[in-house]
Amino acid sequence: MSTLFGSSIKRREDPRLITGKGTFVDDVSLAGMVYAGILRSPYAHAKIKKIDATAARGLSGVLAVYTGADLTDALIPVPCAWNLPNADLKLPPHPHLAVEKVRYVGDGVAMVIAESRAIVRDALDLIDVDYEPLKAVVNPEAALKPGAPVLHADVAGNQAFKWVVAGGDADGAFAKAEVKVALTIKQNRLLPTAMEPRAAVASYNAGTGQLTLWATSQNPHIHRFLCSVMLKLPEHRVRIISPDVGGGFGSKIPAYADEALVAFASMKLGRPVKWTEDRSENYKATIHGRDHVQYVELCGTKAGQITGIRTTVYAGLGAYASTAGPGVPTILHGLMYSGAYTIPNIHGTIYGAYTTTTPVDAYRGAGRPEATYLIERLVDTFARELGADPVEVRRKNFIPQDKFPYTVATGITYDSGNYEGTLDKALGMLDYKGFRAEQAKALKQGRFLGVGVCTYTEICGLGPSQVAGAIGFGGGLYDSAIVRVYPTGMVRVYIGTKPHGQGEETTFAQIVADEFGYPVESVEIVSGDTDNTPQGWGTYGSRTTAVGGTAVKIAAQRVKEKAKKLAAHLLEANERDLEWKDGKFMVRGSPDKAKGFAELALMANVAWNMPAGLEPGLEATAFFDPSNFVYPFGAHLCTVEVDAETGQVKILRYIAVDDCGNVINPMIVDGQVHGGVIQGIGEALQEIAIYDDDGQLLTGTMMDYAVPKASQMPHLELARTVTPSPVNPMGVKGVGETGTIAAAATVVNAVCDALAPLGIRHIDKPLTPATVWAAIQRAKGGAA
């Protein structure tokens, strides 16, 4: 019988989304609902001398105005949930609304609750706050310098943590190295920009003591846990419903002050309360990504063997440590310093810095793009220094295919890989040699062509819970599923992960339908409501399929095992004599003696004739805790032409060969790669969040922050190889972030390759025409 696993069936979630029938949080309306709005600081750093809300409170239709002083006893400050060990981590209190001081433009100062959104806006305008501005500091390295303005009285020098990753003897390797190269890299700050802004609708029932909170969440169980802490509510009385979610990219992982504030207001006022951020709030008050200053160096032999990597990284955390903030630039970054290579000596020092900016947390890739980028830029720089082909230098340093599982110097163990395989395939698609010839010819005509290569691997499928505990992650990292079969045979699967565009309503249904010999339409996947889904940890870190999908598979297998017992009983046969064929259990050799799955579902649910010892009903729960992370990998190639007159970069071809293990639905995987690559190209060419020295966000609208558009993106050529993961029974890895992890390095490598004849070694992304043009001018000036 043919399987659904591996086939590009159309997505189950599509029909409702295509007809406007999806339900996103802002679409939820409740009887008697009122609206919340949050007054946000216009200053990056200031003392609050006085807040006068008299006029706002007096406005007709205003139910309440709250300030920080009203909350200090009522709410536990916003927690950071990644308690990074061995790093002297400092977590100053993060109040829901600022008390005494504001620390970034967008910091909440007051909340208005009113009968309509228009009245909320009017009332916010009437609140008078007397600020005493203080000096801002937006650069993480500058924030740690003596004399920098101090954000938190109890964090001297703004240092949130100092974390070290080390393996081998990096200093020794550098001391005796034949070749050394160094780069200073700025990882541009990025705005995740989910198209759906964050929103929350809270409804507190004083009679039952139950809070229902519709929230834009990638991980409703984490939000339930953290909301119950912040609101001092028993966790079993908090229900989070995360319905359709319009993209997250990491920005809907954290627990924010805002959602808890809305819940607080509903509890106080006894009315349902809705809050939806507008886009400018989204840019100021929803987490940002990246923001590193990196000093990195690589050493090796003249023959091209890499012997060591050393880094000093300043990672901006923003004004407060967001939920996963401390873990992103450390665990998810520093541990990946070996990349796809056997680098015996590694040393990295990572400083986390508080700056007067919006908190920084996980944005698609989260720490891994920043690692891949620095490694891949260094490897290219090394190859250039040697006068060697960057492809050959990579090949020379790859972890060989027969060495997996392979433990790198940072101590983590890669599950499986075949790096040569993806590289060879990509080179073949491009005709690498041919392009090099074309490039040389073009150069003679004064045209600058370049090819960039990035051979990445990444850590995802987060991950073993025991490791989560050891690295200070404030939760588990297993995931879960309940497979419930109804009397008519229809199936619902309740999952602990929370897909929001990645298509698991389809791929998980494929897994279960395969197991039961069903059409995919008979299986419904339910996520997002903590009242009916089992404890899980959500969708991020490309974990949903590898971890949550495995839980689905195991639960389905358990159901099937039970069905088999019942089938044996009803067929009066020995279980051992049954075989599963064409969606039926049949007695081997007697195909007329058979029971289909739907019939068994009915018999199990009515329980008229159960074998001794077998309980009625047909459902199973599984919690799957993986033994390791998974490590997808691949080779991306990109060719560009740079217009030396204007600095404009034109991508000629972009080739992505990825290996994410076995593929359940190729169409969905392609979509994930497309999206990831385009976000990475955006990071490479045009996206940057800019603060001025006073801490004002200059890129506060979609007109200023350059989210890629249809007209700006090249055609992408995708291919795959398949190297199954040994970590889970389906052999799957993750694919949601690979594109973003690979693309920025690929594109920047290509541009630097194109401009190498001008003596340009490195240009910081984003490679806007102005930036590239300036670099060309500098290079020409230097040459003159």
Added chain:
Amino acid sequence: MPTGRITITLEVNGTPRVIAVDPRTTLLDALRECLGLTGTKKGCDHGECGACTVLLDGRRINACLTLAVMQEGHRVTTIEGLASGAALHPVQTAFLAQDAFQCGFCTPGQILSAVGCIAEGRATTRETIREGMSGNLCRCSAYPEIVEAVFLAATQPGSP
């Protein structure tokens, strides 16, 4: 409640609808809040993302950039009114066929924009489609699939 509500009639998806709105209410808010047509999305409220695209008398428009009271008597088509009964509009069918979205938040706006783009005669090549659809952002970056879907809808026999 602010006083000075104005009563207007809009023809929404073929049906005349009478609503009383604060004069500041955008067409987008009128659709979403007064008429309960939440299929039209708000991604920015400033004309920067295209999520709120609807058809006004058959032409695409950002519903967040116009006031409801300005559209008295006009015809508005939203995502809820695009299909005729159970039969999807060819652009919807093409979006399904090409997997032209992920989270689906930008999708209603993309589809209405595509209908407008095709009607304007601008969807002749993939290049003109990229250009013609560039006012509709998709952060999931389903652009390759969106462009294919619009191309398919624009070029298939009996296309709109």
